[in-house]
Amino acid sequence: MATRIITSVSDDTQLPFDDNEGISxxxxxxxxxxxxTESSSEVSDKKGESGYSRTSAFVSSSVNYTxxxxxxxxxxxxxxxxxxxxSNDNPYWSTPTPSGxxxxxxxxxxxxxxxxxxxxxxxxxxxxxxxxxTGTGFEGSTGRIKLNDCLYGDLIKVRFDFNIIxxxxxxxxxxxxxYSNRNDSDDITYTFPxxxxxxxxxxxxxxxxxxxxxxxxxxxxxxxxxNSISLPAIKSDNPVIIEPIGLLLTIIR
Numbered sequence: 001m002a003t004r005i006i007t008s009v010s011d012d013t014q015l016p017f018d019d020n021e022g023i024s025x026x027x028x029x030x031x032x033x034x035x036x037t038e039s040s041s042e043v044s045d046k047k048g049e050s051g052y053s054r055t056s057a058f059v060s061s062s063v064n065y066t067x068x069x070x071x072x073x074x075x076x077x078x079x080x081x082x083x084x085x086x087s088n089d090n091p092y093w094s095t096p097t098p099s100g101x102x103x104x105x106x107x108x109x110x111x112x113x114x115x116x117x118x119x120x121x122x123x124x125x126x127x128x129x130x131x132x133x134t135g136t137g138f139e140g141s142t143g144r145i146k147l148n149d150c151l152y153g154d155l156i157k158v159r160f161d162f163n164i165i166x167x168x169x170x171x172x173x174x175x176x177x178x179y180s181n182r183n184d185s186d187d188i189t190y191t192f193p194x195x196x197x198x199x200x201x202x203x204x205x206x207x208x209x210x211x212x213x214x215x216x217x218x219x220x221x222x223x224x225x226x227n228s229i230s231l232p233a234i235k236s237d238n239p240v241i242i243e244p245i246g247l248l249l250t251i252i253r
Contacts, residue, residue, distance in 0.1 A: 049113060050250070053106070053111065054105055055105045058246075063242045063243075065242055075178050078232050080120060085120075089105055090106075104118045105118065105120060119249040120146055121144050126140070145249065153220070155217060155253075156217065157250040158177060158216050158218075161213050161248070163209045165209050166205045167241065170203070170238075171200070171236060171238040172200050173199045174193075176194055176232075177218070177230045178231055179230040180230070181227075181228050194218055197214075
């Protein structure tokens, strides 16, 4: 298996993502829709092209980011699995009637884009698929964001909700998606963080819990994007306690 890990990216490196561009594109779509001259029937025909799913199926509800993790400058990934999905992702409403279909997410598939069966593979086990792998950052992880049913040109937006409890003042936390492209043979070609804006916790924050709802975007434009592996991740320059809460996964077309 050929594996390339990218931990830093120069300005002229061409990679299949651009958070700023993705956010800009979303804004442009909303703006153009407000001034659209399309008929109501044309607009209604497009209903359902975009969609979303949510899950809170994190394996651990509280994770220590240790001094060793700091020293290793680790992006710590957060695993998902089916048992946590079944216990945590239960509809809380009665109207409309939930489908009762499990293994898809909180909304049981009701709000997914057309042709997309699920945006999470809860049964995925990295070590089973890559038993000899070292150094990708996914070793020991389970679950993955699943893009296999997506179309070229889709934009994915992932909102990662989590609590941070700083253990030292003046701590900077970097949320990300830890992301690996794969070719058609499932060989990992590139591994890198899709980063969000760092979050700084200054004086007086130690021991307090802070809710964060961080949004990260990426484009889907090739087979390697559709076949990718990704999980939410966090890097910190000081020890922290992380309480992952949920993922809101949105596909925009």
